[in-house]
Amino acid sequence: MSYIIDRRLNSKKKSAVNRQRFLKRYRKQIKRAVEESLKKRSIEDVDRGSDITIDRDATTEPFFQHGRGGSQTRVFPGNKEFSTGDEFQRPDQGGGSGSGSGEGSASNTGVGEDEFTFHISQDEFLDFMFEGLELPYLVKKQLKSTTNFETHHAGFTSHSSPEKLHLIRSLRAAYARRIALSGPGKKELTELKKSLWALEEQPVNESNSRKIIDLKKKISELKQIDKKRIPFLDTFDLRYRNYVRVPMPSSKAVIICVMDVSGSMTQTIKELAKRFFILLYLFIRRNYQKTEVVFIRHHTRATEVDEQEFFYSRETGGTIVSSALELTADIIEQRYPQDQYNVYVAQASDGDNWDNDSEICCKLLQQRILPIIQYFAYVEITSGMHQNLWNEYKNIQEQFANEFAMQNVRGSADIYPVFRELFASKTEQKS
Amino acid sequence: MKKQSPISTDAEWTFELIERYEAEIGRIAANFKLDTYPNQIEIINSEQMMDAYASVGMPLHYNHWSYGKRFLDTSQNYQRGRMGLAYEIVINSDPCIAYLMEENTMMMQALVIAHACYGHNSFFKGNYLFRTWTDASAIIDYLVFAKNYIAKCEERHGIDAVEAMLDSCHSLMNFGVNRYIRPPVLTPEQESKKVAEREEYIQRHINTLWTTVTIKESSENKQANFPQDPEENLLYFIEKNAPLLEPWQREIIRIVRKMAQYFYPQKQTQVMNEGWACFWHYTLLHQMYEEGLVTEGFMMEFLQSHTSVIYQPPFDSPYYNGINPYTLGFNMMIDIKRICQHPTAEDREWFPDIAGSPWLDTVHYVMKNFKDESFIRQYLSPRLIRELKLFSILDNSDKPTLKVSAIHNEAGYKQVRNDLANQYDLGYLEPNIQIYNVEVRGDRSLTLRHFVHQQRPLAESVPSVLQHLHQLWGFDIHLESVTAQGEILKTFHFPEMRPESL
Structure with a gap:
């Protein structure tokens, strides 16, 4: 069973953290390189990224390995004229012998390149360039010039000017209040209603119909009282949008x-x-x-x-x-x-x-x-x-x-x- | 066989086409008895490929500046056109993850699927080194664990402390593997019990080793070394015995050690692994052609890539960069098949056990039971030595000249084969350095011994590595280069000893 997955849309910046760590570790060397290149380059290029070259030696990770010397045998392909027992001068470093796999794979990367060159972006370049520089009195000025304000929405409040009234919130509060306050009267009302329904079920006669009229009267009276007692909208219900002014440094x-x-x-x-x-x-x-x-x-x-x-x-x-x-x-x-x-x-x-x-x-x-x-x-x-x-x-x-x-x-x-x-x-x- | 119509004739690939090719290649591979993990094929772009390069090919890895360095190096070289990126990366995991580049043509995708998803994949699953030393189903989980653990350590102990720890561990990474002792296979219950025991054990063990109460010992006991036998796995020894490390530092050593062990089989089987994968992409795609599934144009394009992959420049060419493992491996595999199918008198004399045997069983047997060194020692045939015109050069620094010690002739075959096999023997390539003694009752200094082989000295990197070792161990480090006769040739110390104390 095989699965085929399209990963191309995944993030590409997997190495970003490691790259940052590298730049941080070699900050000093990179800064020196940036300063060197600034001296030489035309100013129009300053605002661009740059190739940075630092000493490769500084970045090598040491490990135990064999050095030159001693006796070793290596096998090479493509013999043309040698036969057993031939002897010849040792060639200079590099060439045929330097990169033989007898040296271990790691030394291959070290051969011939003493410099480590890589690219840094414009922002990184400027960061290295301006590191340590600080705008004179920037902080002071920013604190001093906090005269600009920005308004931000910040929840709701119960006292404010009418134009900030929030209708839905206010009505919702009123509704909740009405439900809460209509409790006691309601009990009586439902009781009356129940007995009214019971009477209405029974066959119609004189006494019954009188009772029904009485009950209806009482119910409507109660409703009237309730309405008077519990207002539809109280000042207490009103909600206003709240705004705060946040000082913005210039x-x-x-x-x-x-x-x-x-x-x-x-x-x-x-x-x-x-x-x-x-x-x-x-x-x-x-x-x-x-x-x-x-x-x-x-x-x-x-x-x-x-x-x-x-x-x-x-x-x-x-x-x-x-x-x-x-x-x-x-x-x-x-x-x-x-x-x-x-x-x-x-x-x-x-x-x-x-x-x-x-x-x-x-x-x-x-x-x-x-x-x-x-x-x-x-x-x-x-x-x-x-x-x-x-x-x-x-x-x-x-x-x-x-x-x-x-x-x-x-x-x-x-x-x-x-x-x-x-x-x-x-x-x-x-x- | 009835010819079918080709799957595609266009160079552009689509997901549907990849699926169809993959299914056909899988079917043919099963006919050739290739046993693989399930495949997880991921299409990526070049930038993601560079990310994968930087984190040693793994899909996720803990953060370290050295991976950033590798990334910068790769992207610089790639953007400058100094190097091309690989067509694929394949990871020894279950399911087996293979990355395919989106730039590849349809032919390349098919080639890569055959090469990585069936060639390498079956090698990972079949070869004894991988079976013994790596756990393909657990590696991704372990990487997740390692990444999270190290991130947590960075939060708790600071990035710098963790980085210093990793720097030191990385410098000893090659010496953080068990080369000979194989771990016993554990049942899950034993495994979980072991984890619980480990923490307690370590602390107790260290405490007894460094106990300050002096124990009266008989005089013959006093001379005994600690450890009793030299220890080749330096990181393991430090993890278990360094007196001053905190638990999280030990765990980081362990993580680096585990990663080193995971990669150890790959280092020892490069020729075989690539040879096996090339052999199978070659065989599988030819089979597809025979069945009419691919066109002649496809095959022309394929053969062109194939020959450039297995090209071996001669030693005096400016492009020469050591023996190409693809060339050597592929040719040896093809050669084994030839010896099975059409043995000559010479083959019958050299390889009586496989000459004329069924080729498919033989190549599977070879894949499963060898590593580069033993593979070459066993199966490099005189015919291939002649074809590649191999010759040995003896480089002895005592002599002013280099000497051709053997060439591709009757007298030299065995010698060349032996020399080439040694060239792939990690035990021969890396210096043999072991932990020899700890001054348990004295200054706690650690003495290592470098057993010199063929008078080869250590490189100049020694002091920096010793510094890292000192960082881990916490006390003085001594390194002695010792000959086979037990004579000490040279000593290194960290911190450096002052002349008067010598």
């Missing part, structure tokens, strides 16, 4: 990317800035349900633009950083109320600024921007000397150590470490 974030596009910013510098912004976007997006991005570019004048224009359009001219900061402050005030959004500002620049402008920048930051946002990150992409903007910002960093961070980036390999440092969790810094 899970919206906005990232405002500010970049200098003046003549001194070459395409390479912009590319570096782009990597930084995308990294920031990926990072923040993972922590909020909804993340918006605003792009502000500036030379002597700031404008809000779309992503394409932000990164790729060519502009030239001088540099006035304060123009961009002013626009940033305006946008936040107008569009992103503090109680609904977690605001992050990231500024990338080559450090160039018009001489007297840096002071204005500082004032803007201190007075209008830093008090209402979560975090301001400034990256200066230059390999040369720092200019006045850097120095002014240094002062701000001292005043607003929790909200303001700045770092210098020299090449693409720096981006990720700098990013990590900017967003390194506060707890780590303290310890």
Whole structure:
């Protein structure tokens, strides 16, 4: 007797748990591999899964087996020119002898491959990439901004406003009450009814018919009393739908990317800035349900633009950083109320600024921007000397150590470490 | 015989067609006296096949990171096109579960049904090793038990503790089998009584072994080793005697031990098992063709798959990866049939007992009573040695050169046959390591002995394995490599001894 079963629709994820265990066990190695690959890869690929290669030695499960050496005989197929007694040089490892079954089956897998390569998904990749990073003051903000409420149905109540009246429940309660309260009168009534039926069975005569009329009168009287005594619907019966308001933490974030596009910013510098912004976007997006991005570019004048224009359009001219900061402050005030959004500002620049402008920048930051946002990150992409903007910002960093961070980036390999440092969790810094 | 019309002419399979093919193959198999467990044929897709690969072919298994590793490895290689997946996996269970891939053509499904559901299945049911060591009707239940038990342990004692335990057990898995002592067949009453006794016994036994009250013993008794005779089943010894393990840890050792024992016959019968299955898919499908149930096109496609499965690349080919067990097994089975049906003078000299005997009875006898090593030692014929052009190479690390010690000629047949048989002898492949002594009255250290064979040393993995052993035993571990003359060649210790204490 044979059975044929179609299993194709069964779950395919049987190995998921084991896979997770493996990833957990080799977390350190995988993280190192992720960081290595991040340094090399173009940023557009970051948001995808990746092939991860770790040392195979680390993952081997040891067991007792024979090593090389000693004397052993192995049988091979396909003899061509050998005859008994021939001797020849031992070939290098691998080739004919390395994979002979004389070594035991397990060593076959070890031959020739020192690296263990496997694929991890995008989510896993990002998890490894962002591990240890923590959004600054995320928790604080979430608690602070619990101004949004959602209403949830929560059972029934007996006191509420009329529009929430639940008809079926109310009538059901009334019916139950009527049954319960009509008990005592009912006994008498049934008794009277019984004797009435008994009389009606008997042959009709004078006394009987009078009795019947009497009984009928009594019954109807009793019924009347009952009706008066037990109301059809009492206020006591009314049931209302109950709703509760549940506070919902705000899970919206906005990232405002500010970049200098003046003549001194070459395409390479912009590319570096782009990597930084995308990294920031990926990072923040993972922590909020909804993340918006605003792009502000500036030379002597700031404008809000779309992503394409932000990164790729060519502009030239001088540099006035304060123009961009002013626009940033305006946008936040107008569009992103503090109680609904977690605001992050990231500024990338080559450090160039018009001489007297840096002071204005500082004032803007201190007075209008830093008090209402979560975090301001400034990256200066230059390999040369720092200019006045850097120095002014240094002062701000001292005043607003929790909200303001700045770092210098020299090449693409720096981006990720700098990013990590900017967003390194506060707890780590303290310890 | 009257020719019938073919069952199907299309490459696509359907469930109805599989059923019809299965019924026909089953009918023919019964005519050839193939005795099988009931078949449970399951159609799966490639991802499920990879899952099955990862959990050592079993339909369910406890969780462990190493299975995750295997899964990642398989899926990476498969997706990169570096390897194909097997057409089927078959499990030694009752009913016998066989997985068929949905990608297979109708011809492949028929081939696989003949190969797995009748070939392997009858081998599982008939071969003495499987009959002695495995209980096909209980394995699925045992796997369920093991999975649940280990999951419960993870809940109670933490995933990490259980994982460490499994890591250690897995590293000794090959040494967790009884090779020679066969378990007596128990009646159900004896079985249940034994289960109850076991728990009590273990605890009592350990307590007496480690009792702290010193017992005055006569001086000749003091020198006796514990265990009295060396123990080859390391996991068994640890399960029963390790002083510090908790009951759940002992049970985990037992689970790993049972699994090792369950797979032990498969390791020893790869050539026979595959040879037998290939022999029968070849025979059964040819019979179908003779009866007109399959078309010529079907047979062409079948023969193409069949020949690629049993292809043996020569030793100097880049595709050479050891002797192909399918080739060796299939050819030996076909050869036995030939010796029965058309024996030559040479066959009569070499195989007087089977030459000219009824072939069907003979192949059944062979299937039932041998394992790879004895099968080759007994039935590898000079003719097949010539056909495969087998030759032996002696590799002695003391000498700078390799030596051809025997080839496929009159003087070499016996030598080649012997060498090849040894190659499939697990006792020869795996180092011979046994528990030699426990310092019962001293530091409780455990001494193992590696009995060196043909001067072959142990691999570099020894310290890591000893570490695992130490994890289980809880006290110092010593391993001595000993020659046949009793001379200690080399010692290993965990934890490492400091030089001054040596």
